Amino acid sequence: MPLADVSQRPEAIGTRGSGHRTESILRYGDHLAARSRFIEPQHVRESPDGRHLIRYRWADPSSAHAYRVGIFAGIHGDEQSGVIAAMQLLQHLEWDPRVAQFYELFIYPICNPWGFDEGTREGESGRDLNRRFWGHEEDGEIRLLEQDLRAKRFDGIIALHTDDTSEGIYGYANGSTLTRHLLEPALHAASGVLPRDTRPEIDTHPADSSIITGGYTGILAAPPEQHPRPFEIVFETPQLAPLGRQVEAHLVVLKEILKNFRTISSEGMDI
Numbered sequence: 001m002p003l004a005d006v007s008q009r010p011e012a013i014g015t016r017g018s019g020h021r022t023e024s025i026l027r028y029g030d031h032l033a034a035r036s037r038f039i040e041p042q043h044v045r046e047s048p049d050g051r052h053l054i055r056y057r058w059a060d061p062s063s064a065h066a067y068r069v070g071i072f073a074g075i076h077g078d079e080q081s082g083v084i085a086a087m088q089l090l091q092h093l094e095w096d097p098r099v100a101q102f103y104e105l106f107i108y109p110i111c112n113p114w115g116f117d118e119g120t121r122e123g124e125s126g127r128d129l130n131r132r133f134w135g136h137e138e139d140g141e142i143r144l145l146e147q148d149l150r151a152k153r154f155d156g157i158i159a160l161h162t163d164d165t166s167e168g169i170y171g172y173a174n175g176s177t178l179t180r181h182l183l184e185p186a187l188h189a190a191s192g193v194l195p196r197d198t199r200p201e202i203d204t205h206p207a208d209s210s211i212i213t214g215g216y217t218g219i220l221a222a223p224p225e226q227h228p229r230p231f232e233i234v235f236e237t238p239q240l241a242p243l244g245r246q247v248e249a250h251l252v253v254l255k256e257i258l259k260n261f262r263t264i265s266s267e268g269m270d271i
């Protein structure tokens with residue numbers, strides 16, 4: 001189905017057990033890639049009939065010195081806005097490659113395909129995959145993602161989420177010390193789309209101006225041995241907000257982070 005249909009009809013992908021949603025996103029992305037000079041489908045398969053991780057690579061055609069950033073969505077299968085935003089980012093890159101000038105991007109729109117098809121937060125094992133990184137090997141979805149996180153050694157990791165308890169947008173800043181300086185302006189820019197959650201405690205964690213440092217253990221992150229640490233941002237939209245607004249907020253945040261990381265890195269700013 002065309003992506004516009006998905007974003008305009010959230011019920012179409014929000015109903016448990018209707019299946020094939022991952023297949024629809026895959027078809028849409030591959031179709032986009034087939035018409036693009038710069039988007040490459042690089043899906044990962046564990047074995048010929050095995051588990052499938054959807055992955056698209058986009059590389060700035062004008063630059064050899066790329067910063068490598070991974071964008072991850074849909075690790076909680078019932079959070080749709082990040083998935084749609086990740087796919088729309090691919091479309092936007094096709095329209096305007098300057099959005100990611102100097103970047104090599106790896107986009108993983110559906111990190112939990114089983115959950116996405118079933119409309120559930122958890123992975124196939126029934127476990128919350130975003131508590132299982134680096135220390136638990138039994139979830140197949142995690143194995144594929146960990147392999148890639150190790151192989152790619154990202155300069156930045158952005159994970160897109162939706163929170164059904166939040167009153168506005170907020171984020172987690174981890175990894176490199178400059179992360180907060182990327183997240184703050186991104187939240188500011190996205191507050192034109194959806195308000196910030198300004199409560200002192202969000203999702204059981206102390207928050208400062210919509211930013212949480214630390215948070216849960218076992219979330220999608222760079223491998224523990226990777227140094228220096230990349231910037232690591234988790235961005236959350238309020239699930240009760242209209243889906244279109246959530247998607248737009250994700251897109252604003254992604255573009256703002258890419259813009260500012262490029263600026264900070266090129267100026268060699270030491271924050």
Ligand SMILES: [Zn+2]
Nearest residue numbers: 076079161162
């Ligand atoms: Zn989530």
